[in-house]
Amino acid sequence: MKAVILAGGEGTRLHPLTYTRPKTLIPILDRPMVNYTLDYFREGVDEIIFAAGHMVAELRSYMDSIGEGSRVKIVTEENPLGTGGAVKNVESLLDEPFIVLNADIISSINMQEFISFAEDKGGMGSIALFPSSHPEDYGVVELEEGQRIVRFVEKPTREEAFSNLINAGVYYLKPEILDLMEPNKFVSMEREVFPLIIQDGFFGYRFDGHWVDVGKVDTYLEAVRTLLDIKGSRIDEASQIGDGVEIVDPIYVGPRSVKRSGRLGPLTSVGNGCDLGTSEITGSVLFDEVRLGENVGVTDSVLGEGVVVGDNSTLKGCVIGDGEVIDEGSNLVDQKVGMR
């Protein structure tokens, strides 16, 4: 079986972090996000096709570096073709029923169980569904008995949202669906194709556990915090956290990171080779090689690779792009630094 990964979005809502890397390579704890995508396909899928468009060279060299170069094909779209157009664009690589997956999903879905469900149900295909308290941000689905989808509306208004079941961004589709799309044309799978196939049998597989769309800074932080909650604390052996550091679980600290005193956590992830000085860090993500000065406070923020924060500074609700330097004595709230 083959899987098509929709990875062509520019990750605009994650700027400035996605100026310097594709969304698929944003770190989540110890690994870039794309690894969580590949984890769904440890078995049963022999070819993974990335429909990509933004920073493709970086994605390709990362795939080679983790030894996935042969199972993974990366197809580049010159101009974004939309979620449907992107699948149509790789039609020549598809024959049997295939999986489509949004590249920005962190979830507990059991892919084998989903595939078995879809094979049993038949019709034009199936999609995975997850309950949400803010369905209007997503594709909203109405299910009837027998798990049949009777309505699909992409991003309705809050008042219009008729159910709390949302499209989790995982599809099993019959190749016939490709006949409904014109080649080289922008097509939205959710707005133009799904409403058409409802009459031909389209099924919804509900799952529980966790599901996060890592599309915005707050949902990125939510994804990291969710995994920290599930996995618990992990501090790499090759890091040096002083005895005087107050650790509030759960946290993740990568190799070669150093902290002398202060507080770390809860819900905080620190990459490799960071120097955290005497800071207090809560609810935040620090990418690799971040350097914090003396008496720095970081709360609910994301600090990109190589960020340097001067002494006596505080950051709250901030997103700092790779390599940025924050002057000493700064006090930043809800700011993005590193915008182009």
Ligand code: GDD
């Ligand atoms: N190749 C390609 N070309 N990929 C694209 C394009 C495109 O033109 N546009 C978007 N994508 C990719 C994105 O990179 C992302 O991985 C996925 O398709 C979904 O796009 P988003 O831009 O993240 O959409 P969304 O999150 O607002 O909504 C979608 O996902 C929700 C679940 O996370 C919809 O499918 C909703 O119905 C769904 O609930």
Ligand code: MG
């Ligand atoms: Mg998304």
